[in-house]
Amino acid sequence: MVAADARDLELMERVRDGDLAELGVLFERHHLRLFNFFRRMGSRPPQSEDMVQEVFVRILKYRKNFRPGSEFLPWVYRIARNVAADSFGRSGHEVQESAEAPERADHRPLPSDDLLRAEAERRLHAALERLPADKREVLVLARYETLRYQEIAELLGTSVGAVKVRVHRAMKQLRDLYRGEEKEVLA
């Protein structure tokens, strides 16, 4: 186990044993990663913040369920997936990215030099949005998160081989959707 994982484990075990202040350290270590996971899954910034908060509410609520010796990050991702499923289930459909100019979570104006890059990111977000939910999820986990394929497989309840094939197929579909977005822009 790498040093960072061991530290997370130590902190979570203290939280489980009643030292709730240590959850603050876990928040500082992981809230950015979770926020960006929800953003890449298609939620807008305010909803992504709500979902990060909900993850930590559930970590507190279920702290006694954290088994000794288990790994912290895969457990947190399981919670995050459940939060996402509950949130998308409530809204009936996933939140769509706006077709308007890109925005930032902190609402500062974008420098004009960054607009082209921001447009490329918007197209990528739009293409990701159009992927079926299961393909989008496996691609976000594989491309942007630090979980190993083995951990993704355990999280999704499938085999490592199946994950890799799903990632490859998702990439092919993303390529086609991204090309579609480019054609719309150039048209």
Add this chain to the structure above:
Amino acid sequence: MNCDQASERIAERWRGELETSEETALREHLRGCPSCARDAEELDTLWREMVLPEESPSPALRARFYAMLEHERRRQDAVEDRPRLGARLAPAFAALWPRRPLLQAVLVAAGLVAGVLLGRSTAPRSSEIGDLRQEVQSLSHLVALSMLQQDSASSRLQGVSYGRAAGASDERVLRALLEAATRDPNVNVRLAAIDALSPALGRPALRDKLVASFAEQPSPLLQIALVDAVADADGAEARHALRPLLDLHLDPAVKGHLEKVVGTPS
């Protein structure tokens, strides 16, 4: 190797998980399969280019989280029968603020954090305001302690700010600030921590620990800052504590400054 197997190997290659023993077999398959080869080239490019920058949430998220955490700590203490001064706060707040839980948490947390950051020093007008100050301090202690343990120097700097705002009342925060002043790998964090400790350096034990770190401070700038912080705290006693440092091998600028502060022996 068939096309399905090649797809798995390519997925492994994207993440740097392809075994060396499989590389040759993959290359051979791509040489003999134009469709896989075309896909591999296009998808390799897309994988490399599908960079999404890391975004940051608004400051409200942190405020909401710490408000929630503090609420849960108070609830836990109440369950364990350890009364906290802030327990009387809840009814007073309930009368003052809207009865929508999320908005209430955000407003309370924002008010608590804003109050700390603005360095309010208004004398309490009532016992409820006194309780509020206790809760503000408790919240800032939590934030300071968490942020002082982060990997990024800018987060630790922010932790020092929260620690300074929390005041000299919490032993754990003082210990964390002392740790930052004497061991942090970043010079700016050390400087800020030395400055944040100033109000508490009238305490001999704390002052002596900081002075003991003088020789290990990695730059003359830090040594001068340390001398000034200690000297400002408690004139005569502080100069007495600093005098032995003159016997060390010192940078000329540091020596000159220390001599001015301490006074050279006659």
